[in-house]
Amino acid sequence: MALLVRLASTDDLSEIVEALLTAADAKEPTVPTLAARWRTLARDVGDALDSLPVQPQ
Template identity: 60%
Template structure:
């Protein structure tokens, strides 16, 4: 299943979500290993999707 996320901060916001999921997964590793594994997988899936995005092109104006 695919999903569309609209984030005002763009990929920066998505990167923060990935980091938060990984931190949360680490805190639940002992008490809820199944949830921890799920959150870690979601973080990796989002990270992989971010890696597939094209590199932004920077256009410089000459003045």
């Protein structure tokens, strides 16, 4: 499956990754399987961000 995300910057997507990880931490005590899914999603998005070429400033 593919996902197309249009954001102003990669910083916005980094914030989404952080939000997923924060939500996973909060959900862990009650629904650990969902927390694990959110962590996997955050890790996959983070890996995709890391693979992007660095823009010259």
